[in-house]
Amino acid sequence: MSPSGSGEKNASGVGTWLAPQRAGIPTPSPSLVSEPFWAGARAGELRYQWCEACGVAVMDPQPACPRCLGSELEWRVSSGRGTVSSFTVVWRAPLPAFQVPYAPAIVEMAEGFTLLTNVINCEVDQLKVGLPVEAVFVDIEQDVSLIYVQPDEANLAPGHDQLAT
């Protein structure tokens, strides 16, 4: 993997490598319902909720199952593996604290829930719908970790472009 900033530069000197963000960005204010998710992020686990009665995986955290409204949701730990279903690359950030480019994405996780995150540790032009990814945990500041995804090299289909090294 390339270190941050080693990708190609465009005319304005901005790289094309997707790096994690650093301290200074807005950080989450967890609720009673979401706190286990964020605690999981700090512990290196992608936690999601599971309704045993319905067999439904729930994300982002909710007080009840969306199918039966039952409140007996159990926290489970995801494999972290998923597939990008949509993505964008942001070149003009909403706040100066965000380093561009970065790549918000919707990922369909193996356990059946949907995760909104950013794809990191690859070049912008490697992004595509269907890209296999795996969770990666990044400490942004003390007690704040974000769950990003990066290309899952083990699950790249034969013939898929090799990752930058």
Next chain:
Amino acid sequence: MGHTWAVGRHPLHDVAIVGVANTEQARRLEGHTSFSIAVEAVRMALDDAGLGPGDVDGTVGAMAGALEYQLRCGPAWRGMGPANAAGVVAAGLAIAAGYATTVVIADGGAAVHTDRAKTAPWTRPENEFVMPLGMFTAAEFALIARSHMHRFGTPPEALAEVAATIRNNGSINPDAVMTGRGPYTAADVLASPMIADPFHRLDCAIDSEGGAALVMTTRERAADLPGEPVYVLGGSGDRFGPAYQHPPSWDLGGRTDLVNGWIGRRAAEQTFAMAGLSPADVDVAELYDPFSFEIIRQIEAFGFCGEGEGADFVLDGHIGPTAKLPVTTDGGVLSYSHPGASAQMLQRVIRAVQQLRGSCATNQVADAEVAFVSNGGAGALFCDVLALGREAAS
């Protein structure tokens, strides 16, 4: 869906829009607050209607409470939503049901976006599952656009064609904030800096300041007023949850029937049923254009063309000011104005009224009888629509 109304029997058919006004729109309006510019719009809209503050007994919008006091119009009915197309439906139903006789719907924005290092405040919702990930409105709508491009092969050139068409409508509109900017070609749009792929700068809404207001009353009372009323033929809205808190995915939780990607379709079907009309009857579509792609999605969702055919519809030249479906004829939020949280949505309704009155200084659609209006979009998990007519539903 499923419900049909005998033409002329829907409660909305008992009301009319009798006054509309936009204040001056500009990048900055010195000396104004959001409320003061909204009040100016109300004064202008009441003048347009031939009414005064004493005639008002209902308000809609985020400033409704302040307006009640400003107008000393209490005891009044207050609509609990924003001043937009949904507010027009709420006011119309309240008037039809006898809660109020004359309702003012108003909003404005001024001196709100002051930190220019950041994008406008309304583009940056604060939520633990979006803000740390750098999400803002451009990224939310980009995720929906990408899904459509992947499903249907929609090319970036089609998005650029939408942006160029609507921005050119604003370019010739002397009242638009971006008047005189352009004309643009699709190539110009594609050459502008990338903001949130696939959106270039010219694919994205501007931000600006201004006020907008609209006055509604009973059809009976409208007949006694000096102006030319415009009639509500139908209106509805679709919602999937709070905007900008959950991933704006196409199918939102695995639904396969009416998915988020087609948000607004149910509302449009209801609206056409109320009006006794079909998409082919629409003479002008004042659609909400926060990002260019949203127009392609909406014309498919509302039935102006088939699923996945929006790009060809646009590239074949069908949304221009003299084409079969003129879209967003004043320049919309891409060029006319985007003054804050809801005034720019109400402005789509106002433009439709102006089209049906035949009073547009630019891009007047000849003999426009039926106008279709939209607000919102799939990136925001809501979509409201209206059908307005020069003639009342019979």
